[in-house]
Amino acid sequence: MFPPAPLETIDWNRLGLSIQDNVNGHVESTYSVATGEWSAPRFIQDPYIKIHGLAPALNYGQQAYEGLKAHRGPDGNILLFRPTAHADRLAVSASYVSIPEIPQDHFMKCVKLACARNAEWVAPHSSEALMYVRPLVFGSSGHLSLTAPTEYTFAVYVQPGTTYHGVQPLPACVIEDFDRAAPRGTGGAKVGGNYAPVIRHTDKARSQGFHVTLHLDAQTRTCIEEFSTSGFIGIKKNGDQVTVVVPDSKNIVQSITSDSCLALAKSFGWKVEKREIPWSECKFMDEVIAVGTAASLLPIRLLARPSTGEKFVFGETTGECTLRLGTALRNIMRGKIADEFGWTMTVNEEDLLLEPTSAKPIPEISNGVNHELNGVAHVNGNGIAAPVEVEVKA
């Protein structure tokens, strides 16, 4: 029977986002410049990847990633949320850092394989937990010159986690002394280089009581771009008329959560505007939300700008529009209401990519990784101490 039931030993509502190294494994596929093709996906029962220390991924930041989610529907089925939109965005991000495109069907095959082989790690329908899926791609062969290497690796990891739906609105502040993205830079890509430099600024903001940080446009510092790991949505109410505004900028990651909220807003009969948003306009907003796959819809309580002393307050409780959008999105993701947008995609038994007569034992192939990391043998969820590569049908 596919999919298997969720593991019974997990306290799904208390997972947080700590790494669970005992999931069943990850998927890898390699691209060789010589053949111009991505290899058939391999399922590897191990969280580690063997990589050349001189790979451009480690030295030059030649890397891009995605983040998407899977949930259980009411019937126990596994539903991926908008996976093809994530495939398309990874292709865009990869092009920024000169990585060959991963065709959408190959992305889907690898993502579904990772979910199918880890199906018991997808939380019960009734829980608040989710399966976070992290595809990543990087230049993986040893290569010193700043030219294209000969090999790239695409990997898909999954991690169970818990979002904090219904959290109290959080305070956010503008980051003043750092620009995340240059006007003609890489801000539109989900590439590692856009994130590590932000950490020290978000750490500082958090120490001052701001859990969320906002970036303004680098050129004029007058317009809203996005939060450090999520998109910006502003909501204005005028009687019964609701208007949703989102920034239109080439320097921000095109949020799929935001796009979904806009589609829902239109279906509610609300007005939708995608345009430049001057910072000063925030003063007139009734609700502000930080939106992203990991955070879902995070209501913002206030926006502060330390350099000017401005502080725009939106309220201590989650706004009614935020609540309506969040509930609708959540219900579609979990198959609770009809998916009229065609956003969810089911993971099926054939996505396991098993040979039809898989009664034969799975071949065990060591990938050569030294598992005695820090002197401690790593044992994964299956109690297998050595990495095992599972052959899958092409």
Ligand SMILES: *Cc1c(COP(=O)(O)O)cnc(C)c1O
């Ligand atoms: C991933 C990300 C988002 C949100 O994108 P979603 O598709 O909604 O998950 C927004 N901004 C940044 C900087 C991001 O990295």
